[in-house]
Amino acid sequence: KTRVFRFGNKSADGNSKMKNLLGGKGANLAEMSSIGIPVPPGFTITTDVCTEYNLLGQEVAIDNLKLEVEESITNIESLMGARFGDMNNPLLVSVRSGARVSMPGMMDTVLNLGINDEVVVGLAKKTDNEHFAWDSYRRFIQMYGGVVLGMKPESKEHMDPFEEIMDHLKEKRGIRSDTEFSVQDLKDLVYDFKDAVKKQTGHNFPADPWEQLWGAIIAVFNSWNGERAIYYRKMHGYPEDWGTAVNVQAMVYGNMGDNSATGVCFTRDAGTGENAFNGEYLVNAQGEDVVAGIRTPQQITKLGSLRWAELARIDEDVRVKDYPSLEELMPGSYNELVGYQQILEKHYRDMQDMEFTIQDGKLWILQTRNGKRTGAAMVKIVVDLLNEGLISEEEALLRIEPNKLDELLHPIFDPEALKTANIIAQGLPASPGAATGKIVFFADEANKFKNSILVRIETSPEDLEGMNLAKGILTARGGMTSHAAVVARGMGKCCISGAGALKINYKDRTLTVGEHEYHEGDWISLNGSTGNIIEGKVATVEPELTGEFAEIMKLADKYAIMQVRTNADTPNDARIARGFGAQGIGLTRTEHMFFEVDRIKAMREMILADTVKGRKQALNGLLPMQRSDFEGIFEAMEGFPVTIRLLDPPLHEFVPHQLATQKELADEMHISLMAVKNKVAELEEFNPMLGHRGCRLGNTYPEITEMQTRAIIEATLNLKAKGIISKPEIMVPLVGTLKEFEMQEQIIRNTAKTVFEERHDTIDYLVGTMIEIPRAALVADKIAQKADFFSFGTNDLTQMTFGYSRDDAGKFLPIYIEKGILKVDPFEVLDQEGVGELIKMATERGRRVKPNLKVGICGEHGGEPSSIEFCYKTGMNYVSCSPFRVPIARLVSAQAVI
Numbered sequence: 001k002t003r004v005f006r007f008g009n010k011s012a013d014g015n016s017k018m019k020n021l022l023g024g025k026g027a028n029l030a031e032m033s034s035i036g037i038p039v040p041p042g043f044t045i046t047t048d049v050c051t052e053y054n055l056l057g058q059e060v061a062i063d064n065l066k067l068e069v070e071e072s073i074t075n076i077e078s079l080m081g082a083r084f085g086d087m088n089n090p091l092l093v094s095v096r097s098g099a100r101v102s103m104p105g106m107m108d109t110v111l112n113l114g115i116n117d118e119v120v121v122g123l124a125k126k127t128d129n130e131h132f133a134w135d136s137y138r139r140f141i142q143m144y145g146g147v148v149l150g151m152k153p154e155s156k157e158h159m160d161p162f163e164e165i166m167d168h169l170k171e172k173r174g175i176r177s178d179t180e181f182s183v184q185d186l187k188d189l190v191y192d193f194k195d196a197v198k199k200q201t202g203h204n205f206p207a208d209p210w211e212q213l214w215g216a217i218i219a220v221f222n223s224w225n226g227e228r229a230i231y232y233r234k235m236h237g238y239p240e241d242w243g244t245a246v247n248v249q250a251m252v253y254g255n256m257g258d259n260s261a262t263g264v265c266f267t268r269d270a271g272t273g274e275n276a277f278n279g280e281y282l283v284n285a286q287g288e289d290v291v292a293g294i295r296t297p298q299q300i301t302k303l304g305s306l307r308w309a310e311l312a313r314i315d316e317d318v319r320v321k322d323y324p325s326l327e328e329l330m331p332g333s334y335n336e337l338v339g340y341q342q343i344l345e346k347h348y349r350d351m352q353d354m355e356f357t358i359q360d361g362k363l364w365i366l367q368t369r370n371g372k373r374t375g376a377a378m379v380k381i382v383v384d385l386l387n388e389g390l391i392s393e394e395e396a397l398l399r400i401e402p403n404k405l406d407e408l409l410h411p412i413f414d415p416e417a418l419k420t421a422n423i424i425a426q427g428l429p430a431s432p433g434a435a436t437g438k439i440v441f442f443a444d445e446a447n448k449f450k451n452s453i454l455v456r457i458e459t460s461p462e463d464l465e466g467m468n469l470a471k472g473i474l475t476a477r478g479g480m481t482s483h484a485a486v487v488a489r490g491m492g493k494c495c496i497s498g499a500g501a502l503k504i505n506y507k508d509r510t511l512t513v514g515e516h517e518y519h520e521g522d523w524i525s526l527n528g529s530t531g532n533i534i535e536g537k538v539a540t541v542e543p544e545l546t547g548e549f550a551e552i553m554k555l556a557d558k559y560a561i562m563q564v565r566t567n568a569d570t571p572n573d574a575r576i577a578r579g580f581g582a583q584g585i586g587l588t589r590t591e592h593m594f595f596e597v598d599r600i601k602a603m604r605e606m607i608l609a610d611t612v613k614g615r616k617q618a619l620n621g622l623l624p625m626q627r628s629d630f631e632g633i634f635e636a637m638e639g640f641p642v643t644i645r646l647l648d649p650p651l652h653e654f655v656p657h658q659l660a661t662q663k664e665l666a667d668e669m670h671i672s673l674m675a676v677k678n679k680v681a682e683l684e685e686f687n688p689m690l691g692h693r694g695c696r697l698g699n700t701y702p703e704i705t706e707m708q709t710r711a712i713i714e715a716t717l718n719l720k721a722k723g724i725i726s727k728p729e730i731m732v733p734l735v736g737t738l739k740e741f742e743m744q745e746q747i748i749r750n751t752a753k754t755v756f757e758e759r760h761d762t763i764d765y766l767v768g769t770m771i772e773i774p775r776a777a778l779v780a781d782k783i784a785q786k787a788d789f790f791s792f793g794t795n796d797l798t799q800m801t802f803g804y805s806r807d808d809a810g811k812f813l814p815i816y817i818e819k820g821i822l823k824v825d826p827f828e829v830l831d832q833e834g835v836g837e838l839i840k841m842a843t844e845r846g847r848r849v850k851p852n853l854k855v856g857i858c859g860e861h862g863g864e865p866s867s868i869e870f871c872y873k874t875g876m877n878y879v880s881c882s883p884f885r886v887p888i889a890r891l892v893s894a895q896a897v898i
């Protein structure tokens, strides 16, 4: 089998479809090379070899690989007219990792490999540029030392050991930027770096290019099982056995002087989605310099540069002199780059994130990929590409990641509150959003507070987990393409980068802006859309569904067959959900209505009453409140069906369990404390989840069902009198036998009849049931004889099918998932194999008896993409989910059809 695929010189063995085998980076390098984009020649070692390495070990893996790698190096040598390890005409290479999907910063890259004490002299001679040669050498030791030899900072307050040596020398020499080092400085650095390696690792720095190469290849393989990579895989659910490819590629040098540069660019704005080519670059720099925020990067386009200067408060003459755009500084290369970005975006039909290097005036492209973006940018770009005719409607819908829509549904800063906000500084609007939290300075302390803002000079790949936990990210250094910015956009997390006015002191844990000092734990707010950093907390408001987001939703509705309803217990929730496009309510829980202070009293009176008469009396007190609750909800959902579930929880949840409250209740009701205590004890259950709840309540205390039905029917009639149409669907919970349902149904229909007679008017209503007990699923055909509809209560159905108590599962579920006994939490993602089988069966059996039986789902799963798709396949009429999941469900409902 072929283990190595070559690319370069306008041809390639692989192509962009081979991402699984070549990794994303390798596949795209091959593709670019084939379509004539200038890519330095190189080769890709397949992901299979990584798997082979993990299985068979280093020796066998290298043995199998050796010949192909050596021949492929020879191939690069002939294309570049230079020789690997040659003292007079040396070829240097980069060793780059690349998994199937881009994992920014996960795997480390080594540049300038193949250099040593002799080669550096040859390189200097060949290029007639001693400064460049030694700069490349010191960079190589630094990268190889970190990535391959495992050089680490002493502690988290310390910098990278090499950076520390460089900072020392800068201070001594009174210079600020690494480009200012003299040749002698660079030689000293190389010496000191090697010394540091010897001290920390106990070994001499490897001088043999081939030893260097194999060391780097092995390091890339090893990085697949590094801590960071494992965390990232877990976060995204990527399997372990994918492995990473290794790309070995001829170096091109952006650090050859003032006619050289390196940069990163995006064909569209990754934060907002705006169709504007943008990016950053640095003159006389290499590799990650731009991303790492070592120097302040410059903008690629003039427009971007002007915008940036305004934010950074930099005068126009300073901008032109010190921070000119690539467009202004190197117009030839710029125009060429614009051409390639257009070709690549058209070719891939998506926003591209590209890396480029200019070596002495010659432009090279080093990477392209579909760029990471925020949820807002995802939506805007899809709608734009659709309008530009690059993608079809179906493709547009499929390109929306359902869970990423969540970002567009987060609260935004209240425009009113922003007017009076105290802005303490401004940075680059690296990733939009609104974040409020307490300051933390270290990524591993991000969970110190419930809401934290991670404040760093710059972030690094180690900080990933902390960045994920924080509400927002603020950095003093780095541009729009810095590590912090790119990662934050991928996570959809609010981020402000490059806020130069901030002085951060890790040791004292302080953030100073001008005169003001802020400490760990102080509140700050970030406006990721403007770059404003605001003191204290800023109030937020709910977002609205507008613009491109609304367009995508409209398109989704065009394709979707299954409807989306919401779970809402209040008129406000109903209104929000309706704003998001809910077509009715799939679940209104009535018990929450009883927990308000004045209502709970009436409820308790009812529970404590010993006679039917006493209970009815207490319930009469609740009737007007219930009725007005329902009026509110029906009105908010005017014209749409509203499913109301009758009282479900065990009664003990309503009685007080603390002595003081029990006493209060006894006094108020003029009964003895003993009587209260006795009732509480009587209601106590060993297993309340399987206890006296659901329809068991309504069947033992029919008065409750009567009162609730009356409230529902009266509310409907009251609204009807005002010209408002409501469509109540009364739902009996926790049914397990037909008889249980029949008893309830009879009470409901009789009560409704009574009310109709009293009012001399009628309305249409349905009586259905939840299917949430396995037995109900088994006898669904019987229940369907009487029920107008089924609604799967998958929370209870999951609980009872697995026999996992929802309230206790937290103790063992995480361990089960860790050990691989379960893949995911079945309370989050519907278990299609087991619980799903019951759902299918119940739906089939139900519809056998009643072909147009209305079927829906109202558990937590109704808002989870894979579960929604399952619901569609099962033939459900609707899913119901929390208001903020409604747009996600609408989208998935459409995707399921396509």
Ligand code: ADP
Pocket: 040, 093, 094, 095, 096, 097, 104, 105, 106, 107, 108, 109, 111, 249, 250, 251, 252, 253, 254, 286, 287, 288, 355, 356, 357, 366, 367
């Ligand atoms: P990552 O996956 O972290 O982006 P890359 O492999 O893309 O890592 O490389 C890191 C940096 O080094 C990038 O800026 C890239 O453009 C640069 N680079 C990689 N290979 C070469 C090369 N052969 N010549 C010049 N620069 C390179």
Ligand code: MG
Pocket: 104, 105, 106, 107, 108, 109, 288
């Ligand atoms: Mg990197």
Ligand code: MG
Pocket: 355, 367
């Ligand atoms: Mg890269």
